[in-house]
């Protein structure tokens with residue numbers, strides 16, 4: 448791995464006043480100059496430095512000399528490493544290497560078990576014991592370590608522990624981990640590390656997100672992580688799409704929805720060239736492979752025609768059909784699963800409430816507001832019409848409420864999100880347009896005013912609370928319409944460690960098709976008084 452990190456350090460300004468604590472830690476060690484590289488990794492707690500030394504030495508020795516070991520599980524994707532056993536050293540040395548390797552495998556297994564990481568694939572790289580290993584094992588640039596310090600991240604989350612080494616070792620990756628568990632960093636960091644420095648060779652990395660809101664959020668996060676480098680990170684906006692000569696776009700990393708990128712690909716003139724893309728991430732991959740987005744996603748995947756491209760798929764839900772699609776496009780991929788396959792985040796307290804009728808839901812909502820309103824809060828409904836109806840009901844109550852759905856203009860959507868992030872609105876009513884990926888740090892409670900249309904939608908919606916290990920709460924209203932699907936939610940609750948009454952578990956299972964029943968209007972106003 449590349450160790451020379453100096454070229455990206457010029458120009459990094461480390462605010463000594465603001466990060467006095469961190470600075471004093473770094474100052475003790477060798478420095479090139481005041482704003483020089485981070486040489487002290489003590490900020491990142493190390494669990495086992497001896498083990499780390501072994502990792503480095505084993506990794507050096509591994510270089511395709513030992514037989515293709517299988518760390519765990521089975522090979523799900525086309526494997527390329529049926530490497531023959533090569534013995535070119537004395538048998539003593541071979542034996543000691545093998546012992547070292549076995550010890551390392553045991554350590555990997557223990558670490559994976561501790562963090563609930565399950566892997567499948569050939570030669571899966573060892574999980575990270577600490578962020579410090581990004582430097583000791585992979586020669587991570589100092590600015591990236593600075594940024595971790597600034598973000599206040601001390602320990603990698605389980606998905607980061609495993610997915611980062613997989614991607615850094617140049618393997619394609621297919622990952623599922625709970626909502627709010629830091630998947631964004633898990634794909635952005637290795638991307639920044641592998642790209643190394645900006646280049647004028649065209650777009651080298653693409654991140655696809657299913658909504659504009661998520662694309663904007665990911666762009667912001669990516670810029671935070673890349674601070675101190677000169678990478679050109681661009682969000683595909685409407686303006687960019689309309690007014691840009693893509694043959695001249697100065698951009699290293701492009702973040703877009705599939706629809707906008709497809710439009711750029713199919714432009715007649717000055718169209719975008721994705722043939723040099725080295726890294727392609729499909730975030731919320733199961734959503735991107737749903738029928739409504741599949742064609743657009745597919746055309747982007749095809750346009751990224753570089754034969755040595757590394758693709759990765761990330762989501763909190765992993766249905767079988769996504770694995771099937773992945774099998775057809777990925778090569779020698781590693782599958783990483785954190786936690787139970789069908790579970791929501793364990794830090795969310797989940798409740799089901801029988802509301803009887805539509806009127807009952809509104810009463811229950813108002814009652815819960817009057818007892819304890821714990822903003823910021825998200826309320827999910829099943830359609831645009833119902834979002835507007837509920838907004839019409841709540842906007843005259845004494846709470847600050849907003850509404851978001853796909854019928855609003857981009858400017859309106861942005862301003863609603865900004866107001867919610869800034870605390871100007873306390874309660875945000877949303878359709879599923881906001882159900883996935885969005886990271887509103889303070890959201891303590893999610894209410895499913897309307898029952899979700901599938902288990903994945905339930906897991907993602909409630910995952911807007913309880914992020915980054917914080918405690919969250921999720922309340923789901925149900926009426927007679929929803930009873931046949933209660934058992935499906937109960938299964939998710941059980942898998943996530945929630946207590947579920949036995950009568951619920953005794954209910955029959957029903958195959959969940961898109962559940963979106965006709966519901967009575969939310970509005971309590973007579974029709975002739977509606978605006």
Ligand SMILES: Nc1ncnc2c1ncn2[C@@H]1O[C@H](COP(=O)(O)OP(=O)(O)OP(=O)(O)O)[C@@H](O)[C@H]1O
Pocket residue numbers: 599600601602603604607624625626627628629630631632762763883884885886888910911914915
């Ligand atoms: N190592 C870390 N330590 C502490 N917090 C972290 C760490 N990594 C990421 N975070 C924070 O965790 C939060 C959730 O991260 P992120 O949005 O990437 O989750 P996610 O797994 O993509 O969730 P979702 O499935 O809902 O999209 C963010 O606020 C992020 O800043």
